Amino acid sequence: MLLLHSYFFKEHPITVRSSLIVGATLVYLLIFSLFYHNVGDGLTALAIFPALISGWLLGGRLGLVAGFIIGLLNIGLYFFVGGAGSADILGRSLPSLIVGTIGGGLSGWLRDQFYQLKRQADTVTQERDIVRAEIVQRRQTEIELRHQEEILQQLSDHLPLMIAFYDSTGKVLFLSRELERTLGWSMAELNEIDLMAECYPDPTYRQKVIEFMIAANEEWRDFETRTKDERLIDTTWFNVRLSDGSNIGIGQDITHRKQAEEILRESEEKFRTLAQTMTAGILIHQGQQFIYANPAVTMMVGYSQSELLGMNFWDIVHPDHQALVRERCTARLQGGTPPAKYEIKFLKKSGDIRWVHVTTGLIKYKGQLAVLATVFDITDRKAAEMQLQTIATENLRLARAVDAATDGISISDPKQPDNPLIYVNPAFCQMTGYSFDEMIGQNCRFLQGEDTDPDTIAQVRQAVEERREIQTTILNYRRDGQPFWNEMRIAPIFSEEGELVYFVGIQSDVTHRRQAEAKLRRSEEKWRSLVENSPDFIFIINPDLTVQFLNHKVPGLSMAEIIGIDITHHVPPDYQETARNHLERAFQTGEADNFEIVAPGPNGTMVWYQTRLGPIKHQGQVTALIVVSTDITEQKRGEETLAYARDQAMEASRLKSELLAKVSHELRTPLNAILGFAELLDFGLYGPLTDNQKNAVTQVMESTNYLTKLVNELLDQARLDAGHIKLNLTTFQTDLLLEEVQTKMSVLAEAKGLQLTTKIAETMPDVLHSDRQNIQKILFNLIGNAIKFTEQGEIQVNVYCADAKQWTIEVRDTGAGIPEHALSKIFEPFQQVDGSLTRKHSGSGLGLSIVKQLTELMGGCITVESKFGQGSIFTVLLPMHPIMETENV
């Protein structure tokens, strides 16, 4: 039923309704088709059902149309299914149409009516529900309002706020209890009085208050309000305008706060004044910077207050103490308890240093911890302390110095009888050999002895009596009786009041010095004597070239004309520049130097001086020059003579060589004439000669040959002397050379009945590279000599080669020999052994000298061995020159 009801009494969408119609129609068609032949005409009644359903579903006029259509359909069905004839058509179709149409229309009408009624009933029900809900809501609102009112009442009653509620006309609607309590006026009394006039009697002031209230700009403002009992209290007010134009004024009695503020202000004023005027510095430091610094601080550090406020505590602290301050400051702010007082250095803006005593503590500033520091400038105190310390150190140092001094130091007290010693230092003990205890209490005179000079003692006593300083050297005696020279200085010491308090003595043992001085004096005397007696002029010259010292007088000049005068003034003009240059250079370089000058001497002579400069240095600087001028005139003359003699000798030698060459040249032509004619005579060109004539011609020829030889030797010597003979190296065959010599010399040897043999050793090279002509001359000379001095026997010439570097010519004879004493002179020119021999064996005496010179010219040497009466051996050693391959023999 419920389902049916829900289907039929609810407004369904048209699709649902159409489905129902189609469904009903189909059911009807099915039933009609199945049951037509059984039921027959009864089916007409059945058409009423789809019509009723369609009408209900479609309602009204649409139901009527649907019923009619269904009637038509029913008629169609009769025709179609039953095949009914026309006879039945009216009987069957009309009831179908009528039933369908009426059924559909009726059903539709009923439906419309039903729904209309139903809608009306729904509307009434809804309205009733709304009313009910409104009633419930209003009741709830009322409860809430009452609750809120209660809250407000409670709030207004218990809040320590004065609250006044007044409408847009200014009429007071409500006053909180606090307001009543504070101002003394109750709500009930407001009908009788003007609250504003009571509270603000001054109209101008009141007007200001009213304007503030009207403005309601939601800000707090302080007013002075009069209470009922005519007290003036400080109030502060806040006005709010509500949407309906009414106002709420909220106020507070701030009299106490104002008073407290005033007290605080006064207190702060006091504190500030104190802080601003006190000499102690006050700093407040929070976080990373100062938040307060009083003028004393600015004075101390030289930064302005505004500068300081941007700075850190440790920025004004000297670097020596920055770490300490930073550490302590941070520790304190973190709850630590580092020492609260300390002394540090501040670094002023100017860079100066101030010593300060800092006392730190913690305060609360703006809810956070801050460090409050009180700072006292203790720079002066520190300076005083340091000065004291310096004085103490100085005293200590002095005491130590006195103890450590190498001079003896003693202090005596003249206030006591006999002026006894009250202090002696270790050096004095050591000097005298007495101990400290032995000396203390004694008068100094106990050190004197028998040889102490009484005059000196008297001088010292007098000075002590006259309270003045004295310095002297006195002979004292050591404890062991040994005397010593005491160089002492005694000085009186006076107090600030001028009272003589002490005598201080400073003593030195100068025994060694006095000995040294004596030694020095003796030494100086020695040197002085040496200098003064020196024939040289010895000057000491200052850097400005003035003379500081001269050892003895210069003839013709007084000392005053020399000492202090530029030394170069006394130098002849020609040498002044030279002398000045040398002197200045010696001063600059510090090196010894010497130079020579010529100065006019007595009687118009010239004197040569050799001047030697020796720098005197002090700390690397040449402070003076020692100038020693020695008269070297004699020496110079000697040198000149010598040079002249040498030149003369050289010239003579040259002339001799020239003369010899000339003579040799000039002699040769006549010699040739003599020899030529003699030989022609001998040849018989001018007719046959008698024996006597022949003999005479032979004599002429021999003499001529001798003369020729002499001339040749003289010429050779002259050329050797003049250095005209030069080596002329050629390559030649050894045997040919010796053959030539043998051939020539054999004639002479045989003429004397002597045998001449030449031997060439196998070791000798076939070819030699040497000066052939010189070797030939050497051989001719040596062999000629051998022949000359040998009366019987033989002459041997041996040529051999000792090694690859040299070869030897040996000429042996069995002649007269040479006495031993003559051997060393035999190679000197013009030397012959024996006068008798010379006469017999005439010769220039140059031969061996020339041989020696030629040998040496070729780089060789000659030696001789001889036994007087037995013969001689001449040995010539010559260097072996290598043979050039390109040279032809």
Place this chain on the structure above:
Amino acid sequence: MSKTPLALIIEDDPKLSTIFAETLKLAEFKTETIADGQVALERLTTIVPDVVVLDLHLPHVSGREILHQIRADDRLAQTRVMIVTADAAMADSLKDEADLSLLKPVSIHQLHDLATRLRPPDTTSA
């Protein structure tokens, strides 16, 4: 066919030129003597001596110059020059240029031997 060789003696000392001439004659030379350098040079343009005995110190033209002229003259290519001088240094310096260089005094034997050696090969000897 033999031909007698010619020796020209250029020597300003008449005694020496006599000795040299005599010696050369003994050595089978025809001889001619001249005492003046200039004359000698002129003469040498016309004759071709086989041997010249040449002194160096001569009037007008020196022996050295004459030697140079001879050496420069193709016509005199076969002429042998024998220097005979008293100047040892000069003798030495010209010894390579001359065929022989002798230092006075010269023995006639030496002169004779040397002159004989210098004779041209196609001439006869005594």
